[in-house]
Amino acid sequence: MRKEYFLNxxxxxxxxIDILEVERPQGFKHHFKKGRPKHGxxxxxxxxxxxxxxxxxxxxxxxxxxxxxxxxGCVYSGEYTExxxxxxxxxxxxxxxxxxxxxKAPTIIELPNIAQLxxxxxxxxxxxxxxxxxYYLHCxxxxxxxxxxxxxxxxxxxxKLQPALSEITENKNENKPILYYANLCDMSEVGFxxxxxxxxxxxxxxxxxxxxxxxxxxxxxxxQYTVSETAEICGFSNLSFFTRLxxxxxxxxxxxxxxxx
Numbered sequence: 001m002r003k004e005y006f007l008n009x010x011x012x013x014x015x016x017i018d019i020l021e022v023e024r025p026q027g028f029k030h031h032f033k034k035g036r037p038k039h040g041x042x043x044x045x046x047x048x049x050x051x052x053x054x055x056x057x058x059x060x061x062x063x064x065x066x067x068x069x070x071x072x073g074c075v076y077s078g079e080y081t082e083x084x085x086x087x088x089x090x091x092x093x094x095x096x097x098x099x100x101x102x103x104k105a106p107t108i109i110e111l112p113n114i115a116q117l118x119x120x121x122x123x124x125x126x127x128x129x130x131x132x133x134x135y136y137l138h139c140x141x142x143x144x145x146x147x148x149x150x151x152x153x154x155x156x157x158x159x160k161l162q163p164a165l166s167e168i169t170e171n172k173n174e175n176k177p178i179l180y181y182a183n184l185c186d187m188s189e190v191g192f193x194x195x196x197x198x199x200x201x202x203x204x205x206x207x208x209x210x211x212x213x214x215x216x217x218x219x220x221x222x223x224q225y226t227v228s229e230t231a232e233i234c235g236f237s238n239l240s241f242f243t244r245l246x247x248x249x250x251x252x253x254x255x256x257x258x259x260x261x
Contacts, residue, residue, distance in 0.1 A: 010144075012097030017140055019090050019121045019130075021045075026083040035073040039099060040091035041109065041143070043067045043118040047085025048222065052077050053106055059233065060106060061218050067109045067118060071099065074106060081222055090121050092140065102151050107170055111150055117143045158199045160185045164192070168204065172211040173235035178204055212236065213249050220254055227254045 016038070026047075042049070048063045053076045061081070062068050070076065072093070111117065120139045124132050151162075164181035181204055182192035193203065200207050212234040219230045228239055231254075236242035246254045 010097070010141075011100050013095040014092045014140055015095040016093040017090070017136055018092075019088070019125075019136075021086065021088050021122070023084070023086040024080045026080055026085070028080045029077060031077040032075060035075050036070050037072065038091040038093055039072045039103075040070050040089050041067055041118060042070060043088045043090075043115065045086040045088055047080065047082035049085060049087060050079045050081050050222065050224065051106065052079075056105075058106070059219075060108065061222055062108065063218065065115050067114045068106060069103055069109055070106050071104060076106070081224065088118055088122060090118060090140070090143070100148065100151070102166060103147075105170060109147060111146055113146070117146060155199075158195060160187060161192075161195060161199060164196070164204070168208050169211060172208055172215065173233065175235055175237075209245055210249070213246055216242070216246065216254065217250065230254065 018038075042062070044062045044064050044066055046064050048061060049068075051060045051062070051068060051070070053059070053074065055075055060068060117139075120142075121136065124130070124135060130136065163184040167176070167181060167184055178193065179189050182189045185192055187195070196202075196204050196207070202210065216230050216234045216236075219225045219233060220227070225233065227243075231237075231239050231242040234242075236245075243253050250256070
């Protein structure tokens with residue numbers, strides 16, 4: 001018996017993969033006014049980084065152990081917000097095809113083993129020599145495979161929710177109506193609410209607010225923003241409502257995490 005299987009081609013082929021490690025003092029800033037020259041995974045090994053994207057007025061902070069993906073051509077600035085901040089970067093060009101749609105905009109890569117996946121690129125460095133091209137290709141496509149698996153890991157019955165989950169995660173500060181998210185999934189509002197609650201255990205608004213509160217905690221701990229500024233950045237137009245939700249989640253008001261008093 002003979003069985004032949006025709007495998008799907010990847011969305012893109014990468015080339016010019018390179019890696020670098022950078023350490024800068026607190027407050028150091030860099031700018032890509034003409035856009036990032038390559039696609040890049042940026043890993044905060046220690047300390048934290050603040051990235052500002054003027055085109056969509058978005059700010060993303062990554063702490064130690066977290067990774068952000070920034071696509072090629074993206075205009076932004078980065079700031080080292082803590083002393084002894086070290087970052088590791090894996091960057092690449094695309095030879096053919098295009099990066100997946102979920103990497104078209106700056107986004108935090110949420111994988112439980114993301115630190116190990118990035119560190120793998122640096123394991124065979126020896127006096128600046130990188131003599132293992134197949135090893136680095138393995139590292140890169142293993143990273144992409146696990147990101148892809150994570151993105152499409154929704155159970156079959158809930159896969160239709162993916163556009164809404166991505167939109168809420170990437171633009172959690174925007175006060176879109178539930179119908180907007182339902183339309184993204186080509187579902188009725190009633191059906192969307194039911195499926196969303198079944199999958200996440202929360203309503204769409206509760207889910208969005210939970211993401212906002214986690215982001216708010218990060219902003220407050222950075223020491224860069226006041227409570228009112230944090231509430232506004234995270235999409236809360238009512239400060240007292242923000243304070244009430246924050247206390248319910250963390251057991252104290254936002255001032256408990258703020259470094260600005």
